[in-house]
Amino acid sequence: MNSRYETSYDELLQPGPLMLETGVSRLEDGRLLVAARTELPGCAGRMFDWWFTFFDSTRHIRWWHPHDHVELRGWDGRRRAGRGYVGSTVRAVEALGExxxxxxxxxxxxPENFFGAGRLSAALARGDVSAAVCARIAFGDEPRLSADGDPLDGEMVHLTRDTAHGAVLRSRFLLGAADGSGEAVPERLGLELMRHCYNEFSCLARFLPSLYYGEHANGEKGPLAW
Known part of the structure; x- marks a missing residue:
């Protein structure tokens, strides 16, 4: 296991191939790293980012993953529908495959908090990244939260890069406590999360462009075929 994964997401900012694009690896500190690379044909980073400002019902998240997504339990008051989601918390019920x-x-x-100083903004300016969605996550009926409500079970990073054919999504999940507290996350869970992530964003790509243009998101009405 390469220990660089323990401290940095910065390598995700470069567009070339990585040693780990899709897979699961156990870090030296016991945490589990889950990676997934998903093609999003016809999509763009601005659409991907907008989706997180849009979805607000169980119906919406079932479009996103018809098999695994069970219930959206709601956003907190910090989310601004159609405008922004950074700083907000969302709760849901979902399966991970089996x-x-x-x-x-x-x-x-x-998102800039997850990368070295200035590196995300530089990647955005170069066009190597078109959107970044980052969160901290927790699971269970009594999720582990910090005193200020921050989930403590792991981290999630999604980065898109726009291409001539659509967008490429790189996803990373870092599961478990860095201090070694609690039980180690089973590798089976990591594999099912990897599959879940690939499937949910493959499903999203099938309808996101039409939904984005149909909602006139960001003032765009979409291109005409004739």
């Missing part, structure tokens, strides 16, 4: 449904809580953070 793993039965459990409650999940995600709190979205400023």
């Amino acid at each position: 793993i039965p449904p459990v409650p999940a809580v995600l709190k979205f953070h400023p």
Whole structure:
């Protein structure tokens, strides 16, 4: 296991191939790293980012993953529908493939906090990244939260890069406590999360462009075929 994964997401900012694009690896500190790479044909980073400002019902998340997503339990008051989600918390119930449904809580953070100083903004300026969605996550009926409500079970990073054919999504999940507290996250859970992530964003790509243009998101009405 390469220990660089323990401290940095910065390598995700470069567009070239990585040693780990899709897979699961156990870090030296016991945490589990889950990676997934998903093609999003016809999509763009601005659409991907907008989706997180849009979805607000169980119906919406079932479009996203018809098999695994069970219930959206709602956003907190910090979310601004149609405008922004950073700083807000969302709660849902979802399965991970063959793993039965459990409650999940995600709190979205400023993406730049997950990367070295200035590196995300530089990648955005170069066009190597078109959107970044980052959160801390927790699972279970009584999720582990910090005093200020931050989930403590792991981290989630999604980065898109726009291409001539659509967008490429790189996803990373870092599961478990860095201080070694609690039980180690089973590798089976990591594999099911990897599959879940690939499937949910493959499903999203099938309808996201039409939904984005149909909602006139960001003032765009979409291109005409004739």
